[in-house]
Amino acid sequence: MLSQSIEDYIKAIWTLSEGKEDKYAVSTNVLASHLMTSQASVSEMYKRLADKEFIDYIPYQGGSLSPKGRQLAVSLIRKHRLWEVFLHAKLGFGWEEVHDIAEQLEHIHSHELTKRLDAFLDYPSIDPHGDYIPDAEGNIPKQRAKPLTELTIGGVAKVVGVLDSNSKLLSLLSQKGIGLGTSLCVQSILPFDDSRVLTLNEKQSAELSYKACELILIQENR
Amino acid sequence: MLSQSIEDYIKAIWTLSEGKEDKYAVSTNVLASHLMTSQASVSEMYKRLADKEFIDYIPYQGGSLSPKGRQLAVSLIRKHRLWEVFLHAKLGFGWEEVHDIAEQLEHIHSHELTKRLDAFLDYPSIDPHGDYIPDAEGNIPKQRAKPLTELTIGGVAKVVGVLDSNSKLLSLLSQKGIGLGTSLCVQSILPFDDSRVLTLNEKQSAELSYKACELILIQENR
DNA sequence: ATTAATATTTAGGCTATCCTAAATATTTGC
C-alpha cells in the first residue's frame, strides 16, 4: 500500500509538469516549495520514487513521471476531482471549500468506490473549478476549460461544463437551448453590460448575461 | 493532527470495552490480537496514548478510555457508520462490502463534512449492520438493535431501522403501515413458515414473513 | 575562465511506528 506522502509527491510532480512538453523534469527546488517541504526531503524522496519506478530521476536534473507514475498521478487527480464534485454537487460545499477535503479523500483506496462514485455523480467531466476529470482509462483533455467570457467574437466552442450546479442557472440555460455539448459562436458583445449574443447550432441565437457566461465552461474549436 | 494509527487504537479500545462496566481495562493481549499487531507495539502505544491523555493506563493492567478518548472514539464510530450508510444507501454497496472502505473514510478530518453527510443521509440512526450511529453530541443507545425475529410473542418494540435499503422492502412496509418509529407487538407466530402477526399502533394488525422480519430492526420496550 | 550565486545532494539527527527476542510480572494448578 502506498503512503499518503508518496501519493502527494506523485500528484505534485504531475501537476507541476502538466502542460509542459514530454519528459519535463521537475526540480527539487520547485517541488519542495510546492509541497512546502525541504529540498533535502525531496531529494530523498526522489530516490525512493525512482526505486519504486514511479519516476525517472537523474541527480541534479530533477524527476519526471514514468508511465507507471503518470498512471498513479492521473488516478489520484481523478479521485480528487470526483470527490470535489461530490462535495459541491451533493453536499453543497462552495467551490472554494472542497479542495482541502478532497486532498484527504483522494487517498481512499478502492477501485469499486471510485467507479460507483463516478456513476452516482452521473459521470461528470469537469470539477467545480473547471478542471477536467480524467476518465477511468486515465485520458484527460490537454487544455483547461475556459469560461465563455474568454471566447472572443467569432470564436466557436463547445459547452463542456457549468461551474454552478445551482439549478437556476441550469434551467436558464436549458430554456435558452444550451446544454452540455452545445456548440456556439459569439456573434457580438453588447455595450455597457457585456452580455453575449450567441449563435447556436441550428442558426438560433440566444443572449446571455456576463454573469452567466462566467460560469459556463467551454472548449474552443481549433 | 492525530495519526490514523492512534485513531485505530482508540477505536479498538472503545469497541473492546463496549458493553462492559465502566472503566473496563483492555489488556494488551486482547488489543494486540484485535489489531493484529504485536503485544510490544500495544504496550508502547499505550504509553503514548496515556501521555496524550486518551487513556488511563496502569502497567500490567491494560488501558481504558479517558473522557477525552471516549469522545474521540465515538466521533470515529459516528463517522465510520455514517460512511457505511452512504456506501450502502447511496452507492449501492452490499452491507458486507462497506466496512473496509469505511475503515479508511472514518479518518477524514472535517467536522463540516460529517455534519453535511449526516444531513445528506437524512440523519440515519443505524448503520447497514444494525448498529446505532452516535449523534453529533456523542450519545449512543446502549443496546444493539435486534431484528424483529428476536421479539417473542407479546413483546412490544419500536422499529428503529431496516437492514435493506432496497426500496421493495420499504414499500412493502409502508403498505402495511410500518415505518421508522412504529410501535408494534408480536401477536402470534404462524406455524410452518414462522410469519409474524403483529399488532400495530391503532389496533390494526399486519402479517409479515420471517424473511422480512429478519431485516427489520427494533428496540424493545422495557 | 574564474568567481559568485544558486541548486542539489549528503551527513547526521529526530520521531512515530513497527518487529522479535529477552526479561519480568502475574496468574494458575497442584
Place this chain on the structure above:
DNA sequence: GCAAATATTTAGGATAGCCTAAATATTAAT
C-alpha cells in the same frame, strides 16, 4: 505456596519521513 504457564514490558533494531547544516555541483556574471 511454589512451579509452570501466561501476560506484559523492555531491549534492541528497522524503516519511512522530515529537518538543518555542510558539502558539492551547476549556472550565471564579470
